[in-house]
Amino acid sequence: MEATGGRAVLALIGLPASGKSTVGALVAGALGAAFADSDAEIGRAAGRAVAELFRSEGEAAFRQRELACVGELTRSPAAGASAHFSPSPDSGPRGGRWPRLVLALGGGAPTVESIRELLRERCVVAWLDLAPEVAAARARADGESRPLLARDPEGGMRALDAGRRAIYAACADFRVDADASPEAVAARLLERLSGGVDVETALPGRVAGAVAAPPSKSSAIRALACALYADGESLVRGAGYSDDVEAAARACRTLGARVEREGPDFRVSPARLRGAARGAVSVDCGESALVLRMFAALAALSGDEASLEARGSLRGRPAGMVEAALGTYGAACASSGGAPPLRVRGPLRAGDARIDGSESSQAVSGLLLALALTEGDSTLEVERAVSGGYVDLTLETLRAFDLRIDGDRTEGGARRFRIPGGQTPRGREFRVEGDWSGAAFMLVAGAIAGPLPGEGGAAGFRVTGLDADSRQPDRAVLEALRLAGAAPRVEGDSVSIARAELRAFRFDASDCPDLFPPLVVLASLCPGVTELRGARRLRAKESDRALALAEEFGKLGAVLELDGDLARVRGGPIRGGRADSRGDHRIAMALAVAALAADGPVAIGGASCAAKSWPGFFAELDRLRAARD
Numbered sequence: 001m002e003a004t005g006g007r008a009v010l011a012l013i014g015l016p017a018s019g020k021s022t023v024g025a026l027v028a029g030a031l032g033a034a035f036a037d038s039d040a041e042i043g044r045a046a047g048r049a050v051a052e053l054f055r056s057e058g059e060a061a062f063r064q065r066e067l068a069c070v071g072e073l074t075r076s077p078a079a080g081a082s083a084h085f086s087p088s089p090d091s092g093p094r095g096g097r098w099p100r101l102v103l104a105l106g107g108g109a110p111t112v113e114s115i116r117e118l119l120r121e122r123c124v125v126a127w128l129d130l131a132p133e134v135a136a137a138r139a140r141a142d143g144e145s146r147p148l149l150a151r152d153p154e155g156g157m158r159a160l161d162a163g164r165r166a167i168y169a170a171c172a173d174f175r176v177d178a179d180a181s182p183e184a185v186a187a188r189l190l191e192r193l194s195g196g197v198d199v200e201t202a203l204p205g206r207v208a209g210a211v212a213a214p215p216s217k218s219s220a221i222r223a224l225a226c227a228l229y230a231d232g233e234s235l236v237r238g239a240g241y242s243d244d245v246e247a248a249a250r251a252c253r254t255l256g257a258r259v260e261r262e263g264p265d266f267r268v269s270p271a272r273l274r275g276a277a278r279g280a281v282s283v284d285c286g287e288s289a290l291v292l293r294m295f296a297a298l299a300a301l302s303g304d305e306a307s308l309e310a311r312g313s314l315r316g317r318p319a320g321m322v323e324a325a326l327g328t329y330g331a332a333c334a335s336s337g338g339a340p341p342l343r344v345r346g347p348l349r350a351g352d353a354r355i356d357g358s359e360s361s362q363a364v365s366g367l368l369l370a371l372a373l374t375e376g377d378s379t380l381e382v383e384r385a386v387s388g389g390y391v392d393l394t395l396e397t398l399r400a401f402d403l404r405i406d407g408d409r410t411e412g413g414a415r416r417f418r419i420p421g422g423q424t425p426r427g428r429e430f431r432v433e434g435d436w437s438g439a440a441f442m443l444v445a446g447a448i449a450g451p452l453p454g455e456g457g458a459a460g461f462r463v464t465g466l467d468a469d470s471r472q473p474d475r476a477v478l479e480a481l482r483l484a485g486a487a488p489r490v491e492g493d494s495v496s497i498a499r500a501e502l503r504a505f506r507f508d509a510s511d512c513p514d515l516f517p518p519l520v521v522l523a524s525l526c527p528g529v530t531e532l533r534g535a536r537r538l539r540a541k542e543s544d545r546a547l548a549l550a551e552e553f554g555k556l557g558a559v560l561e562l563d564g565d566l567a568r569v570r571g572g573p574i575r576g577g578r579a580d581s582r583g584d585h586r587i588a589m590a591l592a593v594a595a596l597a598a599d600g601p602v603a604i605g606g607a608s609c610a611a612k613s614w615p616g617f618f619a620e621l622d623r624l625r626a627a628r629d
Contacts, residue, residue: 007124009074010099010193013110013168014128015160017138018178019185020104023128026186028102031193037104042069050106063112070115073103074122098193099124110171111164113261119171124197126189127172129619130179132161166264169616170241173197173608177622200588200607200618202595204576206449207624210462210494211442213434214614215240215264216472220432221248221290222394224259225369226401227268228252228298232427234401236266239432243612247286251295254283255306270427273301273373280305285340287314287612290362292340296322297366300331300346301373310340313583318359325363328353329371329378350376350421354414358384365394368417372403376421383414386537387511389473391415396471401425434465436474437514438614439495441589443477444518445621446497447486448525449596453498461624464494473512480507480515484522484530504528504571513537513545516567517590520549523569524558525597532567548582549590555579556594556602576600585612592621 010027012020021037028035039050042065046053053062103123109115119125130138136157169175174197176188192199220239225248227234239245241264249259249266256271256278271278283299285292285308292308296319299306310317320338327333330349335342348370357364364382368391371378385391395405403425406418442463450461468475468490481488481497483505488497504526509515513534523530538545546567550560555577559570576598581588588610595602610617 007122008100009103009123010101011074011103011105011119011123011125012128013105013125013171014107014178015130015132015135015157015164016107017135017142018107018128018130019138019182020128022182023178023185023189024102024104026182027189030186030190031098031102033099034101035104036073036101038066038069038073038109039106041073042066045069059108063108066106066109067112067114067118070103070105070109070118073101074118107160107164110167116167116171125172126192126197127168127175128178128185129168129175130177132157134179135161163263165619166241166616169619170611174200175619196605198606198608200592200604202592202602202604202618202621203625204598204600205596205625206451207445207596207621208451208461209624210464211620211624213436213439213442213463213465214242214616215245215432216435216437217242217244217288217613218290218390218393218435218472219397220245221288221294222365222397223400223430223432224248224252224266224268225294225298225366226397226403226425227427227430228255228257228271229273229301229373230268230270230401230425230427232270234268234270234427235429236268237429237431238264239266240264241615243286243615244288244291247284247288247291248295251283251285251291254281255295255299278302278304280307282307282309284309284311285314286310287312289314289317289360290365292319292342293322293360293362294366294369296333296342296344297326297348297363297370300326300333300344300348301370303345303347305343305345308340308342308344315340321356321359322363322366325355325367328355329367348374350374350378352379354381354383356384357382357415358386361385361387361390364391368394368405368419369398369403371419372398372405372421372423374421378419378421380417380419381410381414382417383412385415387473387513388415389471389511393471397430398425400430401428433467433470433472434493435613436466436470436472436477437586438589438617439463439466440474440477440515440518441521441593441617442620442624443481443488443495443497444522445593445596445624447481447484447500447502447522448593450497450499455498460496460498462494462496466493466495468493474515476509476512477515477518480505480519480522483507484526502526502571504530506531506533508533510534510537510565514586516545517549517586518593520553520558520560520567520569521590521594524553524571524574524594526569526571528571530569530571532569533565535562535567536565545584545587548584548587552579552582552587552591553594556591556598558594574598576602578603578605580604581606581609583609585609585614589614589617592618596625
């Protein structure tokens with residue numbers, strides 16, 4: 001099934017009154033597929049209306065009915081449902097490429113983790129995205145009883161949207177604006193199915209308003225790693241729904257912790273570390289290099305074997321630095337020619353060692369935590385260390401969990417860490433900070449397409465939820481923006497920025513390579529030639545990011561020349577067209593921001609990879625553009 005990746009069910013999610021049932025029936029009819037509405041199926045099976053079930057049994061019991069219903073419908077698509085449309089040999093596109101069942105889900109179904117897992121495994125998921133005010137007006141007009149909206153439809157709908165928007169974004173394979181007639185929305189959905197569900201069309205325009213920075217996956221993953229072997233329960237607040245954070249939660253579960261999701265938070269009951277036989281395990285690291293490189297050291301604390309597996313682009317990313325680092329402390333670690341998977345067997349032993357940190361700081365972060373948990377004191381010297389800010393972020397997170405590590409520098413300039421052994425992280429409540437690397441895209445959007453100074457009220461365009469004193473290296477985007485002629489203004493936990501008269505600049509991104517994609521967007525709109533250093537750090541990211549940026553932005557008329565560690569970007573007009581993310585979340589987001597200043601739409605292939613760090617990115621960018629339009 002080309003159009004739906006081999007999955008036979010098309011599931012529709014969204015707010016109540018977003019039109020899932022009506023649109024779903026229209027789409028099913030056009031495709032010659034079966035149609036089912038989960039609420040209707042539950043009501044028929046129970047012999048009572050959904051509103052009555054909610055009142056008599058409560059929401060938790062209803063969600064269990066919903067889980068059973070979705071499990072049954074998606075297990076045998078087009079069979080077992082009281083389908084309003086049955087597949088017809090004479091209607092809809094044929095050839096096995098299209099869904100056999102279109103399933104309209106209740107608005108709260110994706111809030112249940114087990115239902116989300118079913119949707120990921122069995123369905124292509126379309127999010128019908130509708131502003132909560134419009135959804136509330138529709139709900140009032142149709143007069144249908146909706147238990148969670150009975151007292152205050154508009155306020156209740158806003159609350160539902162605030163609580164569920166990130167969940168819908170993380171769950172969906174693609175998003176369709178539902179602000180039109182059911183027939184028009186169905187046509188949009190069918191167009192996405194025909195043209196490829198993983199293509200986002202980013203539009204030119206201005207942005208206005210405020211946007212919250214996504215949670216920092218770097219902060220969240222480090223906190224989950226500390227909570228894994230803590231002395232008691234931890235609550236990691238505001239971790240969000242990104243794919244990499246989900247991978248860290250899976251790794252903790254595989255290594256023995258109990259990890260329960262509570263909305264955007266994780267409650268972690270730790271695994272036993274000392275004196276417990278774990279047994280051989282396989283850790284699914286998804287596409288997260290940080291999870292692979294950091295959790296390898298934690299897996300090596302046990303004498304049992306662990307296999308750290310990779311998906312997608314991570315399979316081709318280097319892991320030899322982990323192999324070498326763990327070996328210096330007595331653990332057995334074997335890669336596949338320097339790449340994942342990793343086979344690890346401990347126990348990791350305390351000692352004194354020196355490692356090369358020129359390729360990545362992530363293995364260093366894993367060792368710092370793991371060595372603190374071993375019996376005996378250790379010293380770790382890191383030569384040619386890169387991304388020092390991320391090591392500092394690790395040390396700050398370890399301190400938050402009451403782990404002590406002292407650091408200085410050797411006469412030769414290497415970073416040296418003295419690590420007392422036998423420590424245990426203290427379980428605690430930890431608040432994940434906002435992500436500067438994700439915020440950088442929106443700050444660049446404000447600089448190239450935001451309100452002019454004085455427009456949009458006193459605040460203009462703002463990105464909120466940021467710590468100005470953060471250890472995250474990508475906070476350096478503020479310096480780059482100032483060098484380019486923009487004037488970001490930090491006020492509490494927000495940064496405001498206005499559209500600026502830009503100029504070419506020079507910036508060294510060697511210690512903050514994730515800033516390269518948004519800075520290429522910024523440089524493309526700066527008259528003259530901008531020089532960005534640190535291009536060598538981009539070769540082994542989710543893509544060969546330096547080459548991918550040059551080629552994909554070249555399709556939009558930008559000129560990016562690579563010269564060893566230097567990238568020269570010649571400013572000029574951006575044109576619309578087609579480009580590809582190369583499976584790299586940061587390239588997908590950079591192309592979308594560049595489209596704001598293009599002369600036409602930019603179709604971005606492979607756009608769903610943005611979920612690796614910011615599942616709701618495209619929806620937020622559309623919202624900000626609509627606020628201006």
